[in-house]
Amino acid sequence: MEKLSEDQIDKKLAKLDGWKYSKNAIHTSFQFENFKDAFTVMTRIAFEAEAQQHHPNWGNVYNELEISLSTHDADGVTEKDFKLAQAIEEIIEAG
Amino acid sequence: MEKLSEDQIDKKLAKLDGWKYSKNAIHTSFQFENFKDAFTVMTRIAFEAEAQQHHPNWGNVYNELEISLSTHDADGVTEKDFKLAQAIEEIIEAG
Helix, strand or coil, X not given: CCCCCHHHHHXXXXXXXXXXXXXXEEEEEEECCCHHHHHHXXXXXXXXHHHHCCCCEEEEECCEEEEEECEXXXXXXXXXXXXXXXXXXXXXXXX | CCCCCHHHHHHHHXXXXXXXXXXXXXXXXXXXCCHHHHHHHHHHHHHHHHHHCCCCEEEXXXXXXXXXXXXXXXXXXXXXXXXXXXXXXXXXHHC
């Protein structure tokens, strides 16, 4: 899986909602009503990540969720990250 | 819920396994076989945290889990944090 250029990343980010590129990864954050809602979404994302065999770097405090995606083997952002980002967007929109 | 002194925290930490105090919080980390195992434990912890109405500041990357506990309202570590830490220890030991 090939590392994308910053130009390629910018074009792909334009198709997502609220993601930013920095430090060789793409990042987003979400705020929910409470912990239960945050963890419910995390669980949906966990199943999707496991199915894609590509996993997020993420952190949660109460109703806040921060997610960073990068591809370790490529030392940067690849199509894998955008595939998972797209799935996360769909989970959030469905939630 | 009253903020504990560093002496009180040290005594309580001695009864736990692998937790450290720094920056007004207690911290630990765990490593699992894979993401699924890590998230399974996170789910158990999430139910316990919700039951206690006291939630962790935590982050996960693949098989690694980092947890910090503090009590926002007390601006430090309280009995609530040690109660949740104890429950987390039990979940880990049972896992």
